[in-house]
Amino acid sequence: MEEGEMDAAVLVASAEMMLKRLEKAVEEIAAITDYRNAYKKQFCNLSRRIKLLAPMFEELKESKDPIPQRVIEALGKLNLALDSAKDLLRVGSEGSKIFLVLEQDRVMKRFQDTTSQLELALNDISFDEIDLSDEIKEQVELVHSQFKRAKEQFTTTDTELYDDVSTVYHLGADAKVDCAILQRLAEKLQLTTISDLKQESLALHEMVGSSDGDPGEVIEKMSMMLKKIKDFVQTQKPEMGTPTNAKVLYFHGTTKSLVIPDDFRCPISLDLMADPVIVSTGQTYERESIEKWLEAGHDTCPKTQQKLSSTSLTPNFVLRSLIAQWCEENGMDPPKRPAQTSSKPPSTCSASEHAKVVDLICKLSSANLTDQRSAAGELRLLAKRNADNRACIAEAGAIPILVSLLYTHDVHIQEHAVTTLLNLSIFEENKGRIIVSGAVPGIVHVLKRGSMEARENSAATLFSLSVVDRNKVIIGESGAIPPLVLLLGEGSQRGKKDAATALFNLCIYQGNKAKAVRAGVIQTLMGLLTDPEGVMLDEALAVMAILSSHPEGRAAIRTADALPVLVKVIRLESPRNKENAAAVLVHLCNGEQQQQHLAELQEQGMMVPLLDMVESGTDRGKRKAALLLERMNRFLEQQKEAEIQAEAHFQAQMQASTDPSTNAASAVL
Template structure:
């Protein structure tokens, strides 16, 4: 008990010390949070006295201290929130923040009120100090200082304006000063904090983030326009003050070119120096996203999607575009951080090849549909030619761009994009990048709505990606199976084969088998088995063999009256088809229901032949079936003999009939 008491009190001291170490608070909550922190620091003396005391603490007081610890932890989180969180968020959501503040202070006051101070072995002045804290909490209950109305109104007016609406320069100046967002470091920290706070809020992170992020962007643009050299390296600040036109760099009329949004990191809102792609397909400045991940986040800051992995892939295409834009605007391209690791495969390609690929990718971002269509087609052909091209195209950052084009309304561009992804997926290392770029929903959409060629290539892409076991689960959950079954029914011969191979591969995962049966695949497979000149018998039997192991599959195959066809394939099919048909029968005949029908159709002679002339798998399946059928036939014979014997006994024991009595007389 003494050890438990010591641990509890020490934990209380630790929490208060952590609270004491929290830095300055945002102007939106400064006074309330400073008062709360100051009051809690006054409790340290009581905790230290209790720790040193040899007297036993009453049980009721122990319970009160446990409640106090829980309230202190909540207070610490609240205070950290007010110190490191987004200043913009704290102003606009002040009412919600104050509601949490009142809830925490009420819990602290309630826990302190339950402590039996008269039974504690602490100095009287310490008791008086704690009583003072308790009185201050009671007086402060429900009371807060008036917010900075001008600051709130300024932020709200900017928050509610459309993205392209001109903002009042005086408003922006006041906001930058009051929120202390006059430097790049402060702006970057604010952006990081905004991402974190919005992602952990209980509201609508997407809508909130977009509007607050745009608001912060306007403030940052204003700050950088007012101070053009704010984020320039020292070596740039020492450049001669005159430009080639004779104007000074500090000329008030000189307009700094507006950085395109696509070139800005969504976190820092700065021009990206080393853009990298995360598993959701979004691009960030390497330093910012690394910091985000180091803080323990497992989500994409912009989309809030869970990151499937922490891999960061250099976006070479975007880097090239940024360099091109800087050159066109007379700005020195951003210097790459020395810690940035070059891709291992870069040296394998000539500058000409890399330049050609980057030019193609640059045009993919064009707003001209014709350019997109042509360049997607070029990338499709390049990716088809050889493994080196596939590696170079993926390394250049093409995959996320192609994924975006999957949803384009132009059917030909859509077809090029999905086929390019198919060709890229041949390279094993690209499969993970395609999945992590969020390609599967787009591929499924093409499979549902695209042209026949696009649908066929979408099916082939899903097959290629599903070679990786974990991808089978994701693809099956994406809704891909029903459109694959549809393609299996209505596609060209090539489309049917692509759909069949994809379905077979997906059904290796047990969880996809039921989905495939429920999508109506069994009637389609039965039709393919009897389709004259269809050429799909091999694929149909292979899928039936894998589905028969699932209860729903077994039931559906039995209900489709498949037995005569299966027996015929065991007797007359190719070695592979004989083995698959036997595998289906092994599952169907697990009970007595179908054994009699199979035996009546003459399957036993076929099975004897298969055990001698089939493939290894066919021989095993045939042997299993023969054993099962032999046991069934023997049981049936025994039952028949027993029945005959009972009938004979019954006849011997029956009483004489009237006719017999007449004869006797």
């Protein structure tokens, strides 16, 4: 095949691939439906206009005339614009209705940007150079003109709805809300059924995932608002079941409102749990809700966004018993479990086993170091074996004594004590007991001054305890982060992994991010990212991704000159690592110095690797790559405009310098 024929064949293959991408994008957009929110009209119009482009792609596929390179490039821009539109439409279909109203300015800006991107992409297509029927040309030109008009329009949402949402959003969790406002919110947001309310709750949990696992104050306040709406709706419609956090009981013509403890409610459905189960991260959910979450293809814990090491569900019999006891004390029927659930509770410790544990705890308090060492070692092994032992040891009162032993000068006793606490913390009920006992300062003491094994097990213990959100604040304020950063740099491979997972989990809480950055974590992470063996690459990228959302984190990453390393990751590493590297780059290419970073990405030839990510990356990776491509294209367009203006200015100066009349006037003056 000659060179010209080869070029023609490449062009044809390139055109075919691009048309397939465009058709697939329109098909995926057509499959997105149910825009039940304040922007229903805008979402429906955007979707309808895009679907009208499908016949153009079909005709181009059937055309015998080759598509010119210029048109293929224009279709590539259209493909990126369709990806942006697809992301926006998914937000409209699956996203939080409350968030869409609360962030109306940002939402409408995205509408404008997406519409403008589509209009510019269509404008670049030269219809004279492609084989299209007059009917299709007219249809596409009509869509083009509609996009052109739409990008110049800015339609705000219902003002009253926005005011109501803002009012409730800024109230405290315990503040009372006017029933009239709650009524309007339920109706206008279309949150009037159990299905609507559960979908909104799931949408808020999804937002935690898309924000790199950092729920933040905004999502917490929106969850509070949803609870208020749900309580109101269920009070108005008793047939819907138990309200989120209150049950109204009637006694001789009077009412009594009972507040359901937060720990008794499923984090997903917000309902009182009937069949609580524990996932691998230690969090508890209603079985039906977490099963639906897993069936939808998720592999993370909805509350913490940690990756689940297993999808097995362990019945939380202790919590189920506490819920039943609470219901009985308050004159309520306990929630009924689904008929298919047939799990049996695990056996508890026998009398002899309990006696053995009590004997070991007595030896822990002995003045004899040998007895203490032996007892601590045995308890460590017992706590490692099974959940029954963990429950038995904690209930027998071992935790406060183990905490006191964290300060011992005996290295072996200290190691046994902190490792026993680690093993005990695996049992969900023990996490609260360990925190209440004041263990965190002692664990941090071991993390700073213990043997390497004790330090590493301290890090693992802090990770286990920080699975509970409120513990992240307690641990962060205890001074744990600097020694964790130190361990991340100098521990064994296991120790580094324990430190990294603890830091990641703690930094889900926004207030801990600055502490980690100031402790020098970015420099340590850069060392791990550039290590030739790459054994900590996954963990280092995950931690850097979550820190990049903080201003101090971004500044430190820029100072560390991380961009070339992140570019290399996107070219060569696994889809998950590419996703985290792209997440960091998205934050770097926003705000100050974004022009410099976008220019560097352009120089590094990142268009093709990012396009590959959009095609074959993880779901989150696709979103991040598409966002980077959108910013790079906008940057290139701005550069092009600047060059055109500079050239025009230069030509004007040249013309002025050679104009005789100008020269004559200058001579006279």
